[in-house]
Structure formats: structure tokens, C-alpha cells
Amino acid sequence: MAFHVRGTVLPDGDCRDLWILGDRITFERPGAECVTLAEGGFLLPGLVDVHTHPGAVGDASTPPGFDAGLFAEQIDAHRDAGTAALRFPGLTGQVPDEVRNAPGAPRMITAGRWLAWAGLSRSAEFHTVTDELAAAAVKEALANDGWCKIMGDWDFDAPPVPYEVMRAVVEAVHAVGGRVAAHCQSADGVLQAARAGIDSIEHGMGMPEECVGLMAASGAAYVPTLTAFAGSRAEVAARGTARAALWLSGHDTMIRRVREAHDAGVTVLAGTDSAPFGNVASEVEHLVAAGLPADAAVGAASWAARDFLGLPGLVEGGLADLTVYEEDPRRSPGVLRHPRRVVVRGHVVR
Template sequence: MALHLRGTLLPDGTARDLWILGDRIAFDRPSIEADTVADGGFLLPGLVDVHTHPGSPSEGEPAFDPDAFADQIAAHRDAGTTALRFPGLLGEIPEGLRAAPDVPRMITAGRWLAWAGLSKNADFHTVTDDLVAAAVAETKAHDGWCKLMGDWDFEADPVPYDILRAVTDAVHAVGGRVAAHCQSAQGVLNAARAGVDSIEHGMGMPEECVGLMAAQGAAYVPTLTPFARRAPQIIDTPRGRLWHEGHRIMIRRVREAHDAGVTVLAGTDSAPFGNVATEVEHLVAAGLPADVAVGPASWAARDFLGLPGLVEGGLADVTVYDADPRVEPGVLRHPRRIILRGRVVR
């Protein structure tokens, strides 16, 4: 049996009917019987969190916990998040789970990759002397992405530009893309100059990086949610003041990046899982208009990741809301209906 939905499609704002046949969207009434599962409201391409790291235990040393992974991606799903990008996982996705019909679509970049000359104060990083070969291998082994540590802290030297450029060129040569963790000003600048495909965090980002990202088609994933949560805990020390200034710079760069044509995307980075609505609210607070800020967690993110939205033949991921999230972003916390892979999960 097909599924039938009627409502206002976003982002274009047209009111129309759509049908779901298997895992695809159609706009012509099918010849088979259809069950109406939504009549009215606002139909959004399923939410996306482009920076999340499920699988981490709530306590103890960092290690991949398959049970925690399953619970945490279920929390994403139950919040209406139907696609996830993992820019770094502590382990491999449990066999069979990825293709399960009731779990979000997954795009993984494999392991964190850290240059051997980088600070080694985080044991879960994969430290390697041959960063280029490791990045190409991760790209091929996963979903066309690799995750690179462009720096780690404000005191350690970042990865040199020539190494970042060699990695980026090699990954692009095999059709892949590079996500770069960057916090220090020089780390972000090196990554932007090297032509990485997404800059994660961007704390302390120099203003010139905005133009570089715009020219190269790179995305900015600020992950404001965990930084905002930590801000009250950062004490007033020289290092703390540096941290707070970096946080303020991130917030400014969000609006500047958008105004320059950079694709800004929503990622939550850490627990609680299924919390991308909070990231949208932080993007609004950073200066994005509400009607723009929803896109980074939905249609803009899907477009960047190659996941078709509410178009003929698009993937059958739909969330339905009683109010327009472009006007009331808070409604993203309360989906009336969630359809994932063509199946009603709520």
C-alpha cells in the first residue's frame, strides 16, 4: 500500500499532495490504494544532523559502545532526524544495523585522522605519519568522506598547510571529500586555504576564511550547541578568555558565512542526541533568519550530502509539523508525523 500526505511542502511553500511508493516520493496519484497519513500541516524533508558521534558511552574512557550507538541513533530518529553524518566514529557500525528499515540514513567519514606532529592529548585520534594514505583509505572504505584533525587545541601547532593541501588533493582525486576539525585561527585558515569541503567548529576563524570557503564551495558546520553549553563553565583565565573570544568569533562568522553564500549546516557534535532543533535555534540567535536557519538541518543539508528532498523520485523521508518551522523554529521539537525510508515511525 502507498502512503498519501497532503500539506505545505517546504522549502518552496506550495500546498499539494504527495505519495510514497516504497522509498520514493511521487506527485502523481498511484493506481494502487493509498493510506492517508497526514492531512494538512507542513511537510519538511526529514531532519539531518551533519555532525554527530553516536556510540560513546555515558561514562568511562572513550570507546565505541554498540548498544549506546543503537540507542543514540534511535533518539535521533524519534526526534525526526532521518539522516546522519558521522565525521569520526570510535568504531564500526554494527553489522546489519545500517540497512535496518527503522534507522536514519548514515554517512560516515571513518576514523578521526590526526597528523603525528599534532598534540596527542586525545587518545581516540588515529595518529599517523602518512596522513595522505590514511585519508584516501578512509574515504574509499566509507561514504566518500574522511575526517581530519586540522588542529586540536590553541597551544599546539596546527597541521601545516602543505600537508593539509596534499591530503585534500589526494582525497579529491579519488572523488572524496574532507571534513576538517578546526578551532585555532591558524588551523582554520590552513584548512580553508587547502580547500577542505567542510570546516567543523571553526572557533577563532579569521574573516578571510569566509571568502575562501565561498569561492571553493566549502560548508561551515559551527556546532554551536556544545560550545554554548560549555561557555558558562569556562573560567576567566588567559586560556579561558581565548576560548570565549573564539566562541564569539564562531557566532559572528555564521551570519557572515551565510551572507557570503557559504552553505551553513547544522550539527550537534555531542549528547544529547536527537537535538538538532537546538542547533537551529542557535543559528537563529547567531543572526540567520528563521526561514533560512531550518535549511541547514533539512533541505540544505540533504542537498549538500546528495540526499534528494521532497521532489519527484526523492527519498521518502518526511517530517510533518502543525506550524511552519520557518516561522516558528521551536516546532521542530514536536513532529506530528515522522516517515523514514517510506515507513511511518511515528
């Protein structure tokens, strides 16, 4: 049994017929019996959220933990919204095999545990604190899907991980074929990460202007997670403290850097960070509001993200992840919230 879909294939923009055979797509009509899923509309490679932490539980008064049942529910929310691939830059627990391997489950790229250098001023309980950051990073990259996640900083007013330590991590992980994501929420933290050649900078609050050129030169991606920060802005502003003012200034700066990074050739990607899950369309809208061209913002949650993670799009022999929309999301990004059809790993989700 094969599935047939006809529509405008993005990002190329050609109207074509494609067929889904198992977990692959083809543009050549197969001999098998075919069922047509959609005729007309716009075909988008399955959405991607490159920064999400499903399954996390706990708050300021409760030690953080991992709930496997909650993880499964939040993965389903991603999938039902058309998100066909997820990157987890830091999890507090192991991905359950039965969820990861379930039919129609989003493709999952893990980076293991959050890793924090022992020299940081303080670390939340969910960080794995170590003096041997490079060795720990290599271990996580090899044990997961080629990625590890380190904390480039933690406090706004404390020194970040030194350049020499960050560079040692990057060199060690790259030597085993892995990549490094870095949490950065201070200007100095972002600068040291960019100088060290980190593969993706998460958040980037207060990013100094010179980082844009450094990231473009090294091929680093920028994942600003604007959705999460936008949800916190009003609460932070209400505090009226000097630390809140620093936060607000950093937030304004990171928004400006989105368009600047794009214009310089940096790959800007969509990641939501936190609840609600299955909400990468919101991140696309925030990227557009920050000045990213609509086609680039949609690509940040689709074809550009898939390319960065090594996942083929809608090409001959590509992975059978696609969503169908009534309108062109490059012209109307809000349509991402309303997929007509969702196919993940060749399974019809909607």
C-alpha cells in the same frame, strides 16, 4: 500499499498531495490502495544532523571506546525526533550492520576514524595518529561513504597542521572522489583548512574573517556545532584562566562568522556534535540566535543539508524522508521539536 500526505511542501511553499511508495515519493496518485497519514500542515524533507558521534563512551579518566548498544539507542533518539539522515565525522567503532540496515533507520554517512597528523602537539587516544595523513585519509574515504575526518589542530596555543599537509590531503581525497571534513578550534587551524580547500570546517572557533571568502570560493560548508559549545560556555567562563578567555573569545568569533558566512554564500549546516541526541532543533535555534535567517537555519538541518550530502528532498522520485508540522518551521523554528508525523525510508516512525 501507499501512504498519502497533503500539505505545504517546503522549501517551495506549494500546497500539494504526495504519495509514498516504498522508499520513494511521487506527486502522481498511484493505483495502489492508499492510507492518508496527514492532511494539512507543513511537509519538511527529513531532518539532518551533519555532525554527531553516537556510541562514544569514556571521559577524562576512562579511555574512549564505542558501545554498539548505546549507538543503537542514540540512533533511535535521532530518528524519533524526525532526523532522517546523519553524518558521522569520526567514530570510535564500526557502525553495526543490523542498525544501519534496520527498517526506518536514518540514512548514515560515515567518515571513518578521526585522523591526526603526527606533528600535532598532542592527540587524544581516539585519534589515529599518522605521518602519512594523505594516504590514511584516502583509505578512510574509500572505506566509508566518501568522507574522511582529519584534525586540523588540537591545542589553541600550538601550530596546526601545516598548509602543505592539509592541501596534500585534500588533493589526494578529491582525486578518488571523496571529501574531507576538518576539526578546527584555533584561528590558524581554520585558516590553513580554508586555504587548503577543505570541504567542511567543523566548529571553526576563532575563524579569521578572510576564511569566509576562501570558503565561499571553494564551496566549503561551515558546521559550527553551536549547541555543543553553548553547553560548555558557563563551565569554561567559571575557570577564569587565560586559556578560558581564549576559548570564550573564539566562541564569540565563531558565532559572528555564522551570519557573515551565510551572507557570503557559504553553506552553513546544522550539527549537534554531542548529547543529547535527536536535538538538531536546538542547533537550528542557535543558528537563528547567531543571526542566520530562520528559513536558512531550518534549511541547514533539512533541504540544504540534504543537497550538500547528495540526498534528494521532496521532489518527484525523491527519498521517502519527511516530517509533518502543524506550523511553518520557517516562521516558528521551535515547532521542529514537535513533529506530527515522521516518515523515514518510507516507514512511519510517528
